[in-house]
Amino acid sequence: MTVQITLNERHQKILQATIKHYIATAEPVGSKTLIDEYNFSVSSATIRNVMGKLEKAGFLYQPYTSAGRIPSDSGYRVYVDQLINLDNTVKFPLNKFLDYNIKNGFSRYEILFQKITNLLANLSGCIALITLPQIPSNILHHLQLLRLANDQIMLVMVIDNYQTESVLLEYNALKILNDDDSIEIIDRELEILSNFLNHKLKGQSLTEISNLDWSELNDDFQIYADFIKSLLTKIKSSYRLSNTAPILIQGFSQLVQQPEFSCIEQVKIILNLLEKEQDQLLPLIFNISDFDNSWQKVKIRIGSENPLESMQSCSLISAYYYQGEYPVGSVGIIGPTRIAYEQAIALVESTADYLSEKL
Template sequence: MTVQVNLNERHQKILQATVKHYIATAEPVGSKTLIQEYDFSVSSATVRNVMGKLEKAGFLYQPYTSAGRIPSDSGYRIYVDRLLPSKKPLKKSLAKNLSRQIGAPQKNYEILFKKITQVLSDLSGCIALVTLPQTASNIIYHLQLLRIGEQKIMLVMVIDNYQTESVLFDHQDFNLDHDHQMGEVIDQELQMLSNFLNHKLKGRSLLDIDNLDWSELEQDFKQYAHFINHLLDKITENYRISSYSPIMVQGIAKMVRQPEFAQIEHLQILLQLLEEEQEKLFPVVFNLDEQKESFSKVKITIGSENPLQSMHYCSLISSNYYQGTYPVGSVGIIGPTRIAYEDAIALVESTADYLTNAMED
């Protein structure tokens, strides 16, 4: 999410300095502080005037009267989208640090992922989240369309470990009107479609279905284009609802020490989410749709941008890791909105790259 607003160079520098100072100190920032600690060749009154304009624009606010200012969620968003320095040098050093602390990838996934989560928490000083890889239930072995009664069609799908998934739907859902046909003819038609789908999908990942291009179907199957596209939507919808793997969590004690969580109720609802409601958290951390729409490898969700109210005092920085070309899990950091974004982004990206390489090995 990018905030569209025009800020001149002075506005950007003062906002950047305010955010950096608040991240470092957790103390409201005043114009005198910025003049003393940053090289602004302007008067304190000019800085104060710019900070007032940034406050009116919604990028800064005063927590109480006569205090300095602190960044809002929108202020952090501008900082992340426009004002962060290049993370390449930092990412390179973090990648070396990760490899040194974790060591060579281990074949025991549980041990490897537990160690990675601990190292990620230690290096970030925040809560680290790593979803276990969804290597099972990925590859399609066989598909079969079956007529169930007069108005229903069932798709039976055999996937990894010979696990069976099924999806039931109505004829009319797919603009199929077979009332005038004999059951035997319908069965033949469904078998033909089953053969076609097996030819196209066997050996592919369920996660890859969204990426397939069905715009140019063979001539014999053009009349079934709507049916096929709707069917694939049903498969991916059903898979997204049922797909969930455990999330490894480390670093809760580190969050307790952050001043933003001095109010116990803020901490309690976050702990409940992490410990008892991971099924709600999972699609937020590992969201394939949002990852496809993003131009960045790393997804950053700040404060009230988070879909879960229990995370409105937090920022989530996450990135998928891959097995081949398929995203199979995600790495994430949860911290206060005052998190050190530059370090956290580079760290999450480096950890995701490490896990992608580990999955290949």
């Protein structure tokens, strides 16, 4: 049975020191350790008395008789909510790396996000998770019709979540083109039509695109009418809306080096979560249906606060990143409940801020 107490300044300092030492060493903490390393100007007996009260309140516990104390999930919660100072020093190496790679350019956003995920895992020493940008309305950003050498036309679309989609069309679908037309004529017609379609369709949802009214095309583009209608129908039928955001995951090898995961069974549980239960993990880090403006900037789930049993030996720290005012993805870190919260929170927050700024 836990006892309710009001944490005074001494309680807070001893709880903070106990948790910081346990995070650093993974060893139960005794009063002598706190006296020797944290310069408390009180006796060892006083510290033992305070630690006993903190244990009765449910913030600390002894893993076995005569051992020192270690933090409980409730103790970590008090630590995170009241006692930490965020480590802003992580922003410099993170932003420096990201700026370098942005300036030098990746040809695909997926590659850049993979690099960011890897960096986050290396800096945190834990599992890093980043979902690729998701735009629920699947807005068309750009399209281009290209002539292929094998009498086909390729439509390339860039969706506003940075994914690309392509559709192959038969050359004779565009009836205004003739077999004896020169390459220059064909390319010019495709360019004209691409510009027209971009003008008309940019910013439209792919789910609604085939329902647009094309009955009042002006004379210059009336000859394209049948082609446009068949093209838009094919766009809609070929594009499959995803109900889940792809999760990029790095850092499993870092996590298993933590002493909490020295047991092979614990490793298997986490590995199964990452490989086979992503559909259950995703709503914990990116769930638009639960989003509102009151959503806290960084969300922290500690141990038993995680609804998944496989996560209850871990802490999950996550934050949304935005395009404009709309959340389009999430950055997260999974580590033991003994995770270095100051650094992990700062890493997640600064990564999410950086992605929001660049998007």
